[in-house]
Amino acid sequence: MSGRLAPGLVAVAAAAAVPLVAGQHILTALIVALHASYLALAWNVAAGYAGQFSLGHSLFYGIGAYASTMLYLKLGLTPWAGMFAGAAIAGVVGVLLALGVYRYNVRGIFFALVTLGAAEVAKGLADNWDWIKGPVGILLTMKAAPGEFFFLRREPYYYVALAMVVAMLVISLVLERSRLGQHFLAVREDEAAAEASGVDTYRAKTIAIGLSAALTAFAGSFYAQFYLYISPETVFTFEPQLTMMLGTMVGGAGTALGPVLGSVLFSGLGEALRNLPFENTRQVVIGSKLVYAILLIVILIYLPGGLITLGRRRS
């Protein structure tokens, strides 16, 4: 562990020094990459370690975004605190959803579909809820108020995003080395054998979803503070879910570094594609989706464990 701590610290120090040399445009791209990495790691807790392939994590992302924003606008609560409230709400929603779904032994593809449905329902509710401005969405005003998580420059956002990724990496590594983390792996590999080994699979799966949901919500709050505009169309749709899955699956599910690797790759690719001589935004979107899809298929066929397995000895 200590032998691997040094390279990690060097990497974090290097990442922390980036704003000294990078311009606002590059910083924005890096923030997007860090945000995607964080999201992938949060989803990875449930999907990668515990094998609970949720397609409904946009639900928790949206809860995070709306909770911190509404608490700020209605109660004046700083989003620094609001994001924890959002995480708590998302965690409770995740636990309740898991308790219900797992109670009826919903597994695999059916679990994926039920969670996808849950996110769709959330989007429908948000679209029709006037108090949160329905489909119009909520615009936050740009200002310099560090105490309320508003900054005019990119650097502070970059450091917040970096801190979130580092925290999420630490959580992943601690989880991997914990009893709970081992229980997650057992559940992922074979539930019957896990039960026969003394693992309470119902409890482990519920904790996995609850924890992953709460962690995902933090990213939603960050999104709101960074882009200053949220709507059901931006946070409750499949888009955030796609970000989590692409990074995790391509980088390596069930590992700590894999999701970061995959997310950075995809974000970089997205940035590169944007700079190609496309005629309009529509072409950029279609073109990049095509490239993502091809890349995903190729990697899942030839490297089912993700890019992270390239660095490992094959056994």
Place this chain on the structure above:
Amino acid sequence: MTASRPAHGAGLLAVRGVSKRFGGLQALSNVTFGVGHREIVGIIGPNGAGKTTLFNVITGVYTPDEGDVELRGMKVTGWAPHRICRLGAARTFQIGKPFAALSVLQTVRIGALNRIESMAAATARALEVLELVGLADKREHLGKNLTVIERKRLELARALATGPALLLLDEVAAGLRPNEIQEMITLVRRIAAGGVSVLIIEHVLEAVMRLSARIVVLNYGEVIAEGSPQSLVNDPRVIEAYLGEAYTLA
């Protein structure tokens, strides 16, 4: 080794009047038997006799339609499998279910975490068990890359690491070569010598006959005979149901 014991040796496990039906199939009907402390008991019977169903009832995978299962003096009927494992009954699976993407050490450590909170202590315990079953040098291998006997040993190690008072072995010798069967017999004896009671389901009669002090014979979900291995090979009911032409005691 094969001294006869009183029937229904209870104490550790008591199965009382257990019945289980799947649709039109009466998988178990009114099954009663027991396992005492430090005892090795075998369950034999032809295919479809209800042996694995009985294991599934004892370990909580199925809840019986009628009857009760008592483990260490507690009624465990209807308990979830992990609770039964925690109370002290661990089973292996007939079709080895390794955690395919996990290493041998990780798999056995998950078993060890049943009674041990700390990862370091669980790792140490897992290594001890791997040493016992002869898989210590394979500890970094993935479950999916093991041979048949290695998988059976891994299953045994995973179950044993949970710290059971009663170990339920489902076909640990099936599919093994004669010399491997001998190794497995030696291994089960060594485990039993450590104070663990063993309940074995086995198709390989040689293994179950040599290991068990007492054998329960199932046929069509009913207990048709029970006794020492010697007494059973001469029992006409058993010969008719199962042994028939195939087996003669060496």
